[in-house]
Amino acid sequence: MELFNVYPVTPINIVRAKGSIVWDEQGTEYLDLYGGHAVISIGHTHPHYVESITNQLNNIAFYSNSVLIPIQRRLSTLLGEVSGKNDFSLFLCNSGAEANENALKLASFHTGRKKVIAFSKSFHGRTSLAVAATDNPSIVAPVNQTDNVVFLPFNDEEALAEAFASYGNEIAAVIIEGIQGVGGIREASIPFLKLIRSLCDQYGSVFIADSVQCGYGRTGLFFSHDYAGVEADIYSMAKGMGNGFPIGGIIISPKFKASFGLLGTTFGGNHLACAAAVAVLEVIKQDNLLANAEAVGNYLIEELKKFDKVLEVRGRGLMIGIELPEELAQVKKDLLLKNKIFTGEAKPNVIRLLPALNMNKEMADRFLTAFDERLKA
Ligand SMILES: Cc1ncc(COP(=O)(O)O)c(C=O)c1O
Numbered sequence: 001m002e003l004f005n006v007y008p009v010t011p012i013n014i015v016r017a018k019g020s021i022v023w024d025e026q027g028t029e030y031l032d033l034y035g036g037h038a039v040i041s042i043g044h045t046h047p048h049y050v051e052s053i054t055n056q057l058n059n060i061a062f063y064s065n066s067v068l069i070p071i072q073r074r075l076s077t078l079l080g081e082v083s084g085k086n087d088f089s090l091f092l093c094n095s096g097a098e099a100n101e102n103a104l105k106l107a108s109f110h111t112g113r114k115k116v117i118a119f120s121k122s123f124h125g126r127t128s129l130a131v132a133a134t135d136n137p138s139i140v141a142p143v144n145q146t147d148n149v150v151f152l153p154f155n156d157e158e159a160l161a162e163a164f165a166s167y168g169n170e171i172a173a174v175i176i177e178g179i180q181g182v183g184g185i186r187e188a189s190i191p192f193l194k195l196i197r198s199l200c201d202q203y204g205s206v207f208i209a210d211s212v213q214c215g216y217g218r219t220g221l222f223f224s225h226d227y228a229g230v231e232a233d234i235y236s237m238a239k240g241m242g243n244g245f246p247i248g249g250i251i252i253s254p255k256f257k258a259s260f261g262l263l264g265t266t267f268g269g270n271h272l273a274c275a276a277a278v279a280v281l282e283v284i285k286q287d288n289l290l291a292n293a294e295a296v297g298n299y300l301i302e303e304l305k306k307f308d309k310v311l312e313v314r315g316r317g318l319m320i321g322i323e324l325p326e327e328l329a330q331v332k333k334d335l336l337l338k339n340k341i342f343t344g345e346a347k348p349n350v351i352r353l354l355p356a357l358n359m360n361k362e363m364a365d366r367f368l369t370a371f372d373e374r375l376k377a
Contacts, residue, residue, distance in 0.1 A: 030342055039240060042287075042358060096239060097130045103236045104116060104133065107205075111205065117171060118150070155186075161195065168202070178225040179316065297317035300318075
């Protein structure tokens, strides 16, 4: 059987990994500043993480949500503490798309409305409603197309105010990434997030903060939306939550009422995924990784701004976009092939840095030296 060929693949077989270093089958070492797409939050094969999952596996890996699963409660308590959203409640699922799907669905149940506001260059996942709210027609199948989602220009306060003024009473939700990832590391402005909050309050709509990529401490605060000093009604999470173990979730403000059967999943919240997620939060808390993400990230951002050839450096903490001119489009590839450094990209010419939150300054310097070499080459 062949694999369904949907991924353009870099021909490197990573067989071992530790922290922010990975090795291929020839033993070649790479610095990983991509984290498998913002997923590796506490570093590859972190000993506490490996131990927690192994212990859990030896006891029980899975049972359905029809029985008590106390480790879910441990996860929600810890998540409340580390995120500062103690009064929210947690629904667990398995991926970022599913998290947004559930967030949108819950908003619709809660308001009894159908319309969703999303923004240009957004990416919210590939399930039906999440993809309908994603600004990329090439991944929206005919069956996913819906007039219920309206796209507005990102950070355009006037357009948002006009939309609410004309059909605010039909709007179930506004969904927005605090920093757009796939869209090229573009930050939602603080006034824009504040306006979303006040319009949602005024019209009874739900503010959904897609934190799948920009959340979980990556920017130095637990949710990047927190920089605006406003609180969303639902935060969606995945990626860094399990450090590679598939888990996603939404946290839900106390204004929502749960009822049996409203949301549900077979695998979401299973013992093994929760053991992974608890270990991640324990490490984030114990090693103060939010502060590290902020410090190392700010250092990188400031140093990157000094390169003349860089058009723009965007982002916060360890979610960084480096916009390059077209003639330097080769830099990302050469960083990997010649300097053995994994980075991410956003079209057309943005290098995305999404490393583990415990990446250190020495690694940052290693990247800066390599980047300098590439720009001079
Ligand atoms: C902001 C954002 N939301 C949602 C998703 C979808 O997550 P998943 O691929 O886990 O379904 C992604 C994935 O890149 C993302 O970046």
